[in-house]
Amino acid sequence: MKTLNKIKESDILATLKGAGGGYISGQAISERLGVSRTAIWKHIGALRKAGYAVEGHPKKGYRLTAPVERPFNALEITLDIPTEFTGKEVLFFEELESTNSKASELARAGAAEGTVVIAQAQSKGRGRMARSWYSPAGVNVYTSVILRPKLPPQATRTITLACAVALAEAIEDTTGAAPSLKWPNDVLINGKKVAGILTEMSSESDRVNHIIIGIGINVNIEAADLPDGLRYPASSLKQETGRLTDRAELCRNLYSRLEKWYKVLLSEGSEEVVETWKERFTFVGKEVRIEGYRGIGAEPSVTEGICLGIDSEGALLIKERSGAIERVVAGDMAQSPG
Amino acid sequence: MKTLNKIKESDILATLKGAGGGYISGQAISERLGVSRTAIWKHIGALRKAGYAVEGHPKKGYRLTAPVERPFNALEITLDIPTEFTGKEVLFFEELESTNSKASELARAGAAEGTVVIAQAQSKGRGRMARSWYSPAGVNVYTSVILRPKLPPQATRTITLACAVALAEAIEDTTGAAPSLKWPNDVLINGKKVAGILTEMSSESDRVNHIIIGIGINVNIEAADLPDGLRYPASSLKQETGRLTDRAELCRNLYSRLEKWYKVLLSEGSEEVVETWKERFTFVGKEVRIEGYRGIGAEPSVTEGICLGIDSEGALLIKERSGAIERVVAGDMAQSPG
Numbered sequence: 001m002k003t004l005n006k007i008k009e010s011d012i013l014a015t016l017k018g019a020g021g022g023y024i025s026g027q028a029i030s031e032r033l034g035v036s037r038t039a040i041w042k043h044i045g046a047l048r049k050a051g052y053a054v055e056g057h058p059k060k061g062y063r064l065t066a067p068v069e070r071p072f073n074a075l076e077i078t079l080d081i082p083t084e085f086t087g088k089e090v091l092f093f094e095e096l097e098s099t100n101s102k103a104s105e106l107a108r109a110g111a112a113e114g115t116v117v118i119a120q121a122q123s124k125g126r127g128r129m130a131r132s133w134y135s136p137a138g139v140n141v142y143t144s145v146i147l148r149p150k151l152p153p154q155a156t157r158t159i160t161l162a163c164a165v166a167l168a169e170a171i172e173d174t175t176g177a178a179p180s181l182k183w184p185n186d187v188l189i190n191g192k193k194v195a196g197i198l199t200e201m202s203s204e205s206d207r208v209n210h211i212i213i214g215i216g217i218n219v220n221i222e223a224a225d226l227p228d229g230l231r232y233p234a235s236s237l238k239q240e241t242g243r244l245t246d247r248a249e250l251c252r253n254l255y256s257r258l259e260k261w262y263k264v265l266l267s268e269g270s271e272e273v274v275e276t277w278k279e280r281f282t283f284v285g286k287e288v289r290i291e292g293y294r295g296i297g298a299e300p301s302v303t304e305g306i307c308l309g310i311d312s313e314g315a316l317l318i319k320e321r322s323g324a325i326e327r328v329v330a331g332d333m334a335q336s337p338g
Numbered sequence: 339m340k341t342l343n344k345i346k347e348s349d350i351l352a353t354l355k356g357a358g359g360g361y362i363s364g365q366a367i368s369e370r371l372g373v374s375r376t377a378i379w380k381h382i383g384a385l386r387k388a389g390y391a392v393e394g395h396p397k398k399g400y401r402l403t404a405p406v407e408r409p410f411n412a413l414e415i416t417l418d419i420p421t422e423f424t425g426k427e428v429l430f431f432e433e434l435e436s437t438n439s440k441a442s443e444l445a446r447a448g449a450a451e452g453t454v455v456i457a458q459a460q461s462k463g464r465g466r467m468a469r470s471w472y473s474p475a476g477v478n479v480y481t482s483v484i485l486r487p488k489l490p491p492q493a494t495r496t497i498t499l500a501c502a503v504a505l506a507e508a509i510e511d512t513t514g515a516a517p518s519l520k521w522p523n524d525v526l527i528n529g530k531k532v533a534g535i536l537t538e539m540s541s542e543s544d545r546v547n548h549i550i551i552g553i554g555i556n557v558n559i560e561a562a563d564l565p566d567g568l569r570y571p572a573s574s575l576k577q578e579t580g581r582l583t584d585r586a587e588l589c590r591n592l593y594s595r596l597e598k599w600y601k602v603l604l605s606e607g608s609e610e611v612v613e614t615w616k617e618r619f620t621f622v623g624k625e626v627r628i629e630g631y632r633g634i635g636a637e638p639s640v641t642e643g644i645c646l647g648i649d650s651e652g653a654l655l656i657k658e659r660s661g662a663i664e665r666v667v668a669g670d671m672a673q674s675p676g
Contacts, residue, residue: 128544152668153539154651157492160543184543198542201491205498205522205537206466206668313492330490330544 007035010075012043016054016064025061076248085114086145087255097124100200100214103144107210113148116255125216128198133216134227141217141247145258148210149266153203156211157314158270160185160199161277163213166257167195168280173253175241181280183316183333192235194218219245274312283307290318292331303328304336345373348413350381354392354402363399388413414586423452424483425593435462438538438552441482445548451486454593463554466536471554472565479555479585483596486548487604491541494549495652496608498523498537499615501551504595505533506618511591513579519618521654521671530573532556557583612650621645621673628656630669641666642674
């Protein structure tokens, strides 16, 4: 008797997709994957449960009918994803307190670089500066990626810039819109915030243990459903493009771009990342106001002046009215009113 | 009936110590602290269990006889410690895998700034760069302190320097020896390593969640009991001073100095910390060899040349044979042979 192979839903899904909408017989699947008809039946049940319309015909076999809406799940993201390590392992949850907290827990337990966490909803979604991130179910993307750069912690400040570039490019790839960037790590379309990044790091003096890149994207949420009283005008991809966006495709593009820019950073240093980031930074030459820190020993302070850009380490440079150039390492930026 | 006060062992211990070796009656203790004789009896039992020689006399009362060796426990450290928040709460363990891991767990659960963890032994003691730290029971100090500076992570690089200064001063206060410092965070006596620091941080882009300062000191261990094959010549306070050191006093001095320098750093910036660190840095002008990182995009590399010192951010400056000045942010330093 032949030993049966261990297969996963993704193998069956890939085989069905390979038939391009046509039928493929249970016998053919069984021979191709070296598994029993019972195993195929079980996995097709699981695929249907996951939202795939798999049609069965007593003589012709199985076929995947075109879905009304493509499912948003781990299978659709990992299947043939053109990356080396990012998004190869996707942990998908209906609801989490926070994808960053879950990813941090997994990272401490030893999860591999590139492991991804996604949630359909977050009950305690977090933004920068311990703020909350509005995370209703089923319409947006909330995802975290585990990175383990072999670098001292002080060399990693540009990783968030690299991720912001990747995020903007992934949105552009998927929707055709041309996002701009706001310092330090927001993505805007038509001047309104549609996505943000929360980078969390666990480090020693000399090396990084792990970095969690948390990304929230307002995708298909209606503008009317966004909360009031946000610090910065917010919108969604749906509102700004007028179309629904396939979240699985957006995630695939995001993980691909993220891996690309992460590799550029590790192999070539920060110059190309910083230059590419600057191309999307539209605040240069404008009057801005920053609530932030200038450094150690300094109280949180307000800096106002003309935005000059960022330096090679990602700090913001502001020319004050006095002519002095201030370097701000962390804070909130807004264009000055009027 | 009078309401009884809730008291702790430390209240009884303080009262006994206050009597300066003389007797104090149970009645007097009862009146002073407003507790029952039974409560006093219970706490005295606990003190005896913790290693204190409390003598009881049917008529005269209680007295604390001078101990052969002062106990090393949380009570001896916290009692009247002249700090605002550091070492007020001491969690003392007979054995831990690692004091830093326990402190990190406590910090994630919300432990206050200044909370201290001590272990008599570590089964998985850690040093920098994921190396192990030899941690046999009962002879040395293994301790971790939780800090929560309200600062962006990139502003905290000098905290380890501040701790190294505090550690050297605490050893000097307690033993009279004059320690020197080796970059980035080792304490030497007579050129041999007697203590080290492992700083671990959990941070977001804009703020520190918490920092764990882990400190290991070879105190009363005999030189012959130190492991072979260490990267750098090692010794202990016992070996270098010829005397046993009171570990409780060493810890008290350490937490006091640590809080002092931490406050200097937060209120005045890094200048005084860096200048004080430099005074104990004896490698300036010498030929050194560093295995370390120059920055992002750079492979771990060896830098050799004359040590010029450190800059305001704690990076090491090396003048290479070519005349170029290299800035090294992380790595291992050793004096070049010959």
